[in-house]
Amino acid sequence: MTAEPASTLLRRPGPPDPVPDVDPPKAFDPRFAGAVLPDARLVSLYDQAVFGEGPVWWPARGILVWSDIEGRRVLGWRPDGCVRVVIDASPFINGNTVDRNGDLIHCEHGNRRLSRTTPDGRYSAIVETYEGRRFNAPNDVVCAADGALWFTDPAYGLRQPRQGALATSDLGHHSVYRVDPDTARAHRMADLGQPNGLAFAPDGRTLYVSDTSRTEGGDGHTIHAFAVYDDASLGPPRVFAEIEPGVPDGFRVDRRGWIWTSSGSGVQVFSADGERLGLIPTPQTCSNCCFSPGERRLFITAQAHLYALDLADG
Template sequence: MPDLLRPAGPSDPVPHVDPPQAQDPRFAAVMPPAARLVALYDQAVFCEGPVWWPARGILAWSDIEGRRVLGWHPDGRVEVVIDATPFINGNTVDRDGHLVHCEHGNRRLSRTRPDGHYEVLVETYRGDRFNSPNDVVCAADGALWFSDPAYGLTTPRQGRLAESDLGHHSVYRFDPASAALTRVAELGQPNGLAFAPDGRTLYVTDTSRTAGGDGHTIYAYPVAADQTLGERRVVAEVEPGVPDGLCVDHRGWIWTSSEAGIQVLSADGHRLGLIPTPQVCSNCCFGPGEARLFITSKAHLYAIDLAAGPG
């Protein structure tokens, strides 16, 4: 039996936090007037990588520094899904329903099947080890796109101190069917990833401001038919803080983490609304039907209920 960290029960209200703020009438139609942030769990160390895992019917997310992958059940239970992890950060679900992980400690991509079987997917590029894979998304064709900044090499509580074998911080496309690996982009510190609903645009965040650079930017790359990336454009420079993790809804709106909370942008970067959080938030994802947004923020997993999901 998995370790139980929180018993079944209702979520906890979050006091002393402002309600969601609409900066565009379109956001008000998505956010019910009574919607408020609730806390689902508050005993982690540093939360990241949330994703809804349909095969288990849970919200899975990483406690990077606590070295666990956790699972929240709709009845309120929180359990340990994977213990003693190699500093797993980002997660996604692949086309076969497996949970795919970015491992800071082992500097590779891996996956866990619904039955618990674990396997390594890819760990080198042209013979050199990755830096510390950070975030990963699955495209419609089954390919896994992932970012590889240096955070796991420079932050011992989130990885292991080491020099980069590669000398660059990049985004990759990995095809599990053929094992083909392609380097598709380079950024200061590439971090969060998300596709537009039609798969023709890849959004990538640059968070190099946190590592001595100036990047606090969401970029959009056109995805060509041959799965290469075209010239990037700036969608937004996020203030305050950086756009760490992000997700995109069925409208094409971008929901990005920041120091102030979750900022919601249109595809052209127009600011639509803000969901304030008590602490800096790291990432977010949708539950089934986009009826709920889950938010990771330091020790906490938060959620807020939404309206007007896909028809």
């Protein structure tokens, strides 16, 4: 795997493309109407991925990074509209986040582990096993305020050869893990049907985790909320929201505590109390989303596309 090889240009600098025949954002609550600019419309920043996922803003390079899982690349969009390959021949990287050191952290389906890329392009593994056994296929990852990395480990990469390699689970469970920032050891924190997206509330006292087992014949299409205690342990899960249509593949929590989640209809937005506030329709099923610095723009991954929508200053 190489970081930003010489021939990496995928899109030249230029303005985004309009997205025709898509409904504007819909407000179900006045609070959401004030969060989106009145004339804001979805725009396309790139449309040549195979299956996009794992968007995150990387401050060290000033770019929006996202994974093309099935294209086996990590891509970077720059504010001038340019898109380049950040990592080529990736091991089916899915979720990404940025840690306290400014490094880019990856979930690898192929190698079944967490890894990192530094701003200067150095790549290394972080954690590969739990109690001596390989993970299933780490899916999404987030960095807590104390520097610990939390990630989900469903089985999708073991069952979908276009996103990993066919294999039998070494663990026999699908779990949420915390990687201690001092020891780099993984601790099993919770189990779900197929844990997928995850994010912390702004105060760090609640961890949200989605269960997307509906995609494999189960009934999980929910976001669960866990209380986070002072010792980093979790309380029992409660159902925060059930997503219809589709599943909450990936999501983000903004500074107000609102949850912006993917679904079968677009990005659905919920208050911290679980009230449905609004919807941002997307032409394709979206997989994930993230914010720009200052939360003035929402980036959305949806199959081949990277979309964006301008937000009001909340």
